[in-house]
Amino acid sequence: MRFGIFYELQLPKPWQEGSEQRIVNEAIEQVELADRLGIDHAWAVEHHFLEEYSHCSASEVFLSALAARTEQIRIGFGIRQVIPQYNHPSRTAEAVAMLDLVSGGRVEFGIGEGATRLELHGYGIPARRKRELSLETAEQIANMMVMKPYPGYDGEAFSMPCRNVIPKPLQKPHPPMWLACTNRATIEVAARNGLGALAFSFVDPEEARTWADTYYSIIASDECVPLGHSVNANIAMVAGFSLHRDRDEAVRRGIEGFRFFRYAINALVANDAVPGHSTLWEEFEALSDRELPALTAPGIGTPDDYRAMVRDYQDAGVDQVIFLQQGGRNRHEHICESLELFAAEVLPEFAAERPAREAAKAERLAPHIEAALGRKQFMAELPVEEIPVVPASREREAFYHRD
Numbered sequence: 001m002r003f004g005i006f007y008e009l010q011l012p013k014p015w016q017e018g019s020e021q022r023i024v025n026e027a028i029e030q031v032e033l034a035d036r037l038g039i040d041h042a043w044a045v046e047h048h049f050l051e052e053y054s055h056c057s058a059s060e061v062f063l064s065a066l067a068a069r070t071e072q073i074r075i076g077f078g079i080r081q082v083i084p085q086y087n088h089p090s091r092t093a094e095a096v097a098m099l100d101l102v103s104g105g106r107v108e109f110g111i112g113e114g115a116t117r118l119e120l121h122g123y124g125i126p127a128r129r130k131r132e133l134s135l136e137t138a139e140q141i142a143n144m145m146v147m148k149p150y151p152g153y154d155g156e157a158f159s160m161p162c163r164n165v166i167p168k169p170l171q172k173p174h175p176p177m178w179l180a181c182t183n184r185a186t187i188e189v190a191a192r193n194g195l196g197a198l199a200f201s202f203v204d205p206e207e208a209r210t211w212a213d214t215y216y217s218i219i220a221s222d223e224c225v226p227l228g229h230s231v232n233a234n235i236a237m238v239a240g241f242s243l244h245r246d247r248d249e250a251v252r253r254g255i256e257g258f259r260f261f262r263y264a265i266n267a268l269v270a271n272d273a274v275p276g277h278s279t280l281w282e283e284f285e286a287l288s289d290r291e292l293p294a295l296t297a298p299g300i301g302t303p304d305d306y307r308a309m310v311r312d313y314q315d316a317g318v319d320q321v322i323f324l325q326q327g328g329r330n331r332h333e334h335i336c337e338s339l340e341l342f343a344a345e346v347l348p349e350f351a352a353e354r355p356a357r358e359a360a361k362a363e364r365l366a367p368h369i370e371a372a373l374g375r376k377q378f379m380a381e382l383p384v385e386e387i388p389v390v391p392a393s394r395e396r397e398a399f400y401h402r403d
Contacts, residue, residue, distance in 0.1 A: 004041030012281035037343035043078030051278035067103035079112030093144035142228035173229035191218035194226030205312035212317030240299035241323035257328030
């Protein structure tokens, strides 16, 4: 079992001068602490225009700061919006590779598409085609990170000529690739494409077992054909996170942020919005308890509670638990105290078991991964003599195109 921390950079109103800088600086401090404590991953989303819910729109900049301030923790795009209207595919390949170099090979590359009309329609993306556009583009991004040169592409999502996309990542063939998943259907999509599953839904361990069984049965079947140049067979699930030796105090500190997180994303998908005039926190506070998520949540309690929850997820087949610690108005000092308590009282026993468990898993999956890679039709390399010359001027272009 591995562990991660997760950042939307939530900032409920009312805002004060310097609020955005404060939340960014506090998040960086939390990741520095997590790095020292032995937490495995730090994930950051990419969202656009989602006031109060997520101010993490330039995640590659935030992640670069994390890479510069840490030594061991892996730095995760959780996720990068890969549809070309958000980010040109070559720019994503360049950003992922550069961050991998800056971090010394610590990058995880999650892909996604956006869920709200605020984001999708802000960039002219048709909501009904977002999944196919995302997967088509992600495959080409993987090719760009590997091929020298990239032969070019003419598809539905985008087109570009032959170019050598540089730099290339330190990890070979490229950083591990993941897919944002919100239900069992997307878990199946991740498995069929050989992608890790970033499960951004709150499910109990029994439901997690169902998801994991589905995922790994597909990984081991003929259905798995890798989208990238490797298979990343892993499931990570988000859970609440607020620890204290007094359970009631853990709930007092963490439940409101957890409930706001769950309320806000549903509201952004379902409700109309007026840009620049969001009222998420105001609406959240006005709701009665009957209209809000339950007062308890897995991951909010004592170290013993958290240990039991992690054990249940591990037994269900989950590979990583990602902490939802920065939600709503959760306080920086409480987040840091929870991380320290987790590292002191929960992490050691799972870290001790990890080498043997991961070695057994790798051995069990090795033939299935080899078979999956054997089914992939890799993009053909261009022979040297077929690599097109790019003319430096109109005159040179005319020279290369003369009869």
